Amino acid sequence: MTTLDNLTTLTSFTQSPAAPHVTRGPTLPAHHLPYLPKPLDAFNTAPADEARTLLLHCLRSPRWSDRIAAHRPYPDLDSLLAAADEATYDLSPADLAEALAGERLPELPEDTYSAAHMALGAARAAYEARFGHTFIIYVGDIPADEVIDHILQAIRSRLANDPEDERVVAAEQLRRLAKGRIAAFLKGARNRATSTNAPAPGR
Template sequence: MTPTHFPGRVAAIPALPEQTRTPPSPKGLEEFNTAPSDEARRLLLTCLRSLSWSHRVAAHRPYPDLDSLLAASDEAAYDLSPADLSEALAGEAWPALPDETYAAAHTALSAAHAAYEARFGHSFVIYVGDAPPGEYLDRILEGIRSRLANDPEEERVVAAEELRRHARGRLVQRLGGAAGPNAPAAGA
């Protein structure tokens, strides 16, 4: 099955649920801690496309363990300014979906995404890591439709939380954690 890339900027990254993932190897974290700053920031930008977030997380190295890194990532994500959040949202991309899904879902996804961007002026982002792969599309559509009822400020808070969850999952994946076969990185 060949993945199809949709136009638009909906981001949904599947990942293993928190309780079943394998933590990154100490070597992955050790390499991150000792990498040159520009290399560490480049890796971080593949997790969340915010320059200020990547600079802040990289600047606080070394991290003694994964939990410390994830806590620093969360704190930096919670502190994103509106401009930083806009930058991070602009860096998200539509995930690859199977060809047979494309034909059935293109119209609904395109219409929902267009309505979302028209209402909020930024990309739709949702973390679907706790859903089985067969439910990703349903979760994305359900998320777009339900969040269209939010007011713009409420939605920016929800989108920021979804980005934070993405950053956590992507950090675990990039540093050698179990990503699972159905966990492509959106926006990479």
């Protein structure tokens, strides 16, 4: 059992990325084992390949994940998030393109009406034709019933950007997504570890 086997997989964040296109170390298990009091300690002490694999679930950039993993240990979550910020700002255009290739739009609520799906599909196609990559956006602080309208408004607004301006906007959205995923992962693992309703280990 590896250190990070005691943490959960990153499948329920505000925006889930597509399946990793780069394999770095073992794949995180589909199950989770609770009762881990300090998830950050587990991340700090995990083998480098495991830490990089975890980080690739937050942002599909091997250079980004290598850099953050190499600078462990982090004394607290804020320090880890600051390091993630700094590494994201340093992404080269090639790194950014690689990270964008691993992203997808957030899942829409099941009751989203079909017309909204059609409108979103058309707007997304126009965006991808103009900029050559998928549209990404952080929606972690948007109420679920407002997500579709928020995404549509953002796509239509950003279609007016020139490619260089949009690259900056996309990089900022990647930065927010990566931080949100890291924070949700560690905080979620901690909450499960202390929950009286958590399942017994091994389930």
